[in-house]
Ligand SMILES: O[C@H]1[C@H](O)[C@@H](O)[C@H](O)[C@@H](O)[C@@H]1O
Ligand SMILES: [Fe+2]
């Protein structure tokens with residue numbers, strides 16, 4: 313069984329911003345996943361079952377693994393506050409923890425286990441390469457998108473001793489804005505009732521401390537691997553297009569890109585970039601499989617992309 317996901321048809325607006333769209337009529341979108349016989353072009357067929365035999369992002373399943381995931385969200389929703397995020401951003405903006413290349417970081421990530429993820433059963437470097445290779449197959453000319461996929465989860469190194477050994481709830485899981493009301497579409501929303509921010513009248517309206525349409529760049533997101541990696545890329549002078557940086561910063565913002573919540577905080581540019589995030593998300597989520605990528609075989613290609621868009625060594 314497969315799930316049918318319509319391909320997003322985006323216009324030529326990206327050409328202006330150094331991002332080129334494919335001639336999508338020429339594409340067969342399958343991301344390398346098994347396709348049904350009658351699959352038509354321009355339609356992405358996503359697998360229905362994850363590596364554990366469940367549907368993807370099923371947070372209600374009665375299983376040991378799911379209990380761990382729920383406990384993860386309890387802690388995350390209680391502890392992510394506006395003040396906490398402010399402190400984290402100040403601390404990590406210093407980028408004084410290490411100097412290393414992007415590829416070195418990919419290798420480091422193998423030591424990391426993500427307790428929030430109900431679908432992933434492989435080392436993190438496999439997830440990076442599986443999503444990058446799947447998107448590369450469908451969008452061969454968007455090299456920036458391949459590299460974006462490769463690096464989108466690198467921020468998970470925050471779990472390692474050298475990078476502060478932050479608890480899981482401060483690194484992984486879905487993200488959400490602070491400084492305004494918590495939307496009900498957040499998974500395990502009920503645990504927000506123990507978050508101290510809920511008592512602040514300033515934070516507890518739909519817009520909270522923000523103005524409608526203020527742009528997501530101005531919104532304080534819960535702290536984690538997304539925000540950190542965006543910071544690292546920007547501060548080290550990456551030449552990735554804005555759409556790539558947008559994908560990295562908001563790829564865990566499922567309440568927005570899956571549920572359509574919080575759109576009142578977006579500006580026009582956010583809406584343009586969201587089209588790319590929707591595309592990216594399918595590959596991030598559905599490429600998690602047991603079919604492993606041969607790291608040595610694809611390494612030269614990704615090294616060439618890293619060289620194109622990043623300095624040789626970055627500050628982390
Ligand atoms: O559990 C997952 C995590 O593995 C991902 O890296 C993150 O981006 C998701 O949003 C989260 O829910
Ligand atoms: Fe992620």
Ligand SMILES: [Fe+2]
Nearest residue numbers: 439464465596
């Ligand atoms: Fe991911």
